[in-house]
Amino acid sequence: MDWSVIYEYRELFIRGIINTILLTAVATVCGTFLGLFISLGKMSSNRFWRWICSIYVELFRGTPMLVQILLIHFAVIPSIWGLLYPGESSPEAIYSGFVALSLNAAAYIAEIFRAGIQSIDPGQMEAARSLGMTKGMAMRLIILPQAFTRMLPAIGNEFIALLKDSSLCAVIATPELNYAAMNVAKSTFERYPPYMTEAAVYLVLTLFLSRVVVRGLEKKYSTR
Amino acid sequence: MRIGKKWFKSLVLVVGVGLLVSACGSGGQQSSGTGASGSGSSSGADEKVYVVGTDAAYPPFQMLEADKISGHDIDVMNAIAEAGGFKIEWKNTGWDPLFDGLDKGTVDIGISSITITDKRKEKYDFSEPYFEANQLILVAEDSPVTKLADLKGMKIGVQAATTGEEVVKKAFGDTYQGLMGYDDMPSSVDDFFNGRVDAVVGDNGVLQYYVKKIQDKKFKLIKDDSFEKEYYGIMVKKGNTDALNKVNEGLKKIKENGKLQEIYNQYFGTN
Numbered sequence: 001m002d003w004s005v006i007y008e009y010r011e012l013f014i015r016g017i018i019n020t021i022l023l024t025a026v027a028t029v030c031g032t033f034l035g036l037f038i039s040l041g042k043m044s045s046n047r048f049w050r051w052i053c054s055i056y057v058e059l060f061r062g063t064p065m066l067v068q069i070l071l072i073h074f075a076v077i078p079s080i081w082g083l084l085y086p087g088e089s090s091p092e093a094i095y096s097g098f099v100a101l102s103l104n105a106a107a108y109i110a111e112i113f114r115a116g117i118q119s120i121d122p123g124q125m126e127a128a129r130s131l132g133m134t135k136g137m138a139m140r141l142i143i144l145p146q147a148f149t150r151m152l153p154a155i156g157n158e159f160i161a162l163l164k165d166s167s168l169c170a171v172i173a174t175p176e177l178n179y180a181a182m183n184v185a186k187s188t189f190e191r192y193p194p195y196m197t198e199a200a201v202y203l204v205l206t207l208f209l210s211r212v213v214v215r216g217l218e219k220k221y222s223t224r
Numbered sequence: 225m226r227i228g229k230k231w232f233k234s235l236v237l238v239v240g241v242g243l244l245v246s247a248c249g250s251g252g253q254q255s256s257g258t259g260a261s262g263s264g265s266s267s268g269a270d271e272k273v274y275v276v277g278t279d280a281a282y283p284p285f286q287m288l289e290a291d292k293i294s295g296h297d298i299d300v301m302n303a304i305a306e307a308g309g310f311k312i313e314w315k316n317t318g319w320d321p322l323f324d325g326l327d328k329g330t331v332d333i334g335i336s337s338i339t340i341t342d343k344r345k346e347k348y349d350f351s352e353p354y355f356e357a358n359q360l361i362l363v364a365e366d367s368p369v370t371k372l373a374d375l376k377g378m379k380i381g382v383q384a385a386t387t388g389e390e391v392v393k394k395a396f397g398d399t400y401q402g403l404m405g406y407d408d409m410p411s412s413v414d415d416f417f418n419g420r421v422d423a424v425v426g427d428n429g430v431l432q433y434y435v436k437k438i439q440d441k442k443f444k445l446i447k448d449d450s451f452e453k454e455y456y457g458i459m460v461k462k463g464n465t466d467a468l469n470k471v472n473e474g475l476k477k478i479k480e481n482g483k484l485q486e487i488y489n490q491y492f493g494t495n
Contacts, residue, residue, distance in 0.1 A: 008398065009398060009399060010399075011399035012398075012399045015399075015401070074411070074414055074415075074418075078418040081418075088419065089418070089419025089420060090415075090418040090419055090420055091420075092420055093404070093415075093420065171407055172406075172411075173381075173384075173404040173405060173406050173407075173411075173412075173415075175404075179405075182384070183384055183385075183405050185320075186320065186384050186385030186405075187384075187385055187389070187390075187393070187398075189323075189343070189347065
């Protein structure tokens with residue numbers, strides 16, 4: 001077992017950590033926004049929106065993420081690019097990763113939002129409406145702030161899952177952390193050093209997410 | 225109480241389905257196992273069946289057609305086994321598990337366009353070479369690139385952990401930012417045509433095969449004479465002389481009787 005390969009390939013690992021964080025951050029932000037609208041769509045009184053958003057959630061929740069990544073990277077994005085900008089290069093692998101992770105996260109986050117919103121007593125909405133608020137105002141000012149507090153643990157869970165799932169982007173040669181470790185393992189024939197390092201870094205990152213980010217948010221939005 | 229009953233029912237259902245699925249799985253495995261050993265024992269006494277591992281994602285050397293493994297290396301290995309008089313059983317292991325399988329003894333022989341390198345020789349034994357390979361650079365038709373050094377600063381696609389990658393690493397450093405190591409060769413060529421990499425470096429056999437397949441796209445193949453010639457060998461675990469001798473014996477026979485050349489011509493033309 002030769003641990004010096006980690007130092008030798010440190011650039012690959014550092015670049016990998018940065019890209020892993022980038023992938024998670026982008027997917028978290030985009031996924032949360034998209035997820036909010038999808039959850040509202042699923043609860044909409046308009047049958048068409050309900051239908052579209054339900055299909056979206058079932059599609060992205062019901063197919064493996066690895067398949068989604070491959071499909072988006074090798075098929076969907078090149079075809080769209082071919083139509084929009086004929087002859088131009090498709091965006092790099094990391095953009096496929098952004099898209100795939102965001103779309104996937106949105107499906108899960110939409111369900112978390114729906115659960116959170118529906119857990120708020122309908123009397124809250126009625127009371128807000130009777131005070132003269134519009135439906136949108138009541139949702140924004142009364143329902144969502146309360147629901148958000150309840151959703152935080154589940155959302156934290158999803159962010160951690162997202163961070164780990166970003167490792168799947170290695171199959172499309174996105175230079176993230178898992179790609180770095182696999183690459184080092186393949187080129188050096190060392191197995192323990194690269195994969196143990198990778199696992200340790202993921203653990204540090206997820207611990208940071210759960211202990212610092214999520215706990216901090218929970219404290220901030222605590223109602224107690 | 226009602227909830228309890230439902231819970232119990234669904235548990236029974238889940239466990240039942242699980243058992244059924246696993247039973248089917250192991251049943252299938254068993255039948256395929258007996259099938260293989262059956263064909264082995266039909267020829268006579270308790271003959272050893274050598275498990276040959278490959279990564280069937282490297283056309284035209286080894287590929288999957290429907291559920292059958294085929295390709296140049298497959299034909300070569302089958303011819304060797306026939307000439308050498310031993311039984312083999314194919315296993316599509318994938319690239320990394322192939323090396324792992326040899327280490328652990330679940331695979332006896334590996335044939336998968338494996339280049340004979342000093343690094344690999346430390347851990348494995350190789351047969352005599354059965355194919356001479358050199359690296360080619362795939363670039364756009366109007367590209368000014370004429371040699372490997374011209375690729376500096378460009379994005380280069382390779383199959384991870386192959387000689388193509390080693391060549392690029394040697395030229396531009398182990399952690400060269402533009403180096404994209406794909407899981408398989410077709411993916412890197414895909415991304416070349418999608419414009420995500422500027423060039424692909426890989427073995428002549430595979431890239432020449434693409435020239436045949438994709439004639440409507442614009443590209444060219446460049447040969448850099450600074451690349452060392454390489455040879456593909458059949459790999460066994462270090463010290464497994466029994467398997468190695470049998471392979472070398474068969475290989476010698478098909479080299480002498482022209483069968484190896486015949487297989488080559490079938491895949492790469494006569495040039």
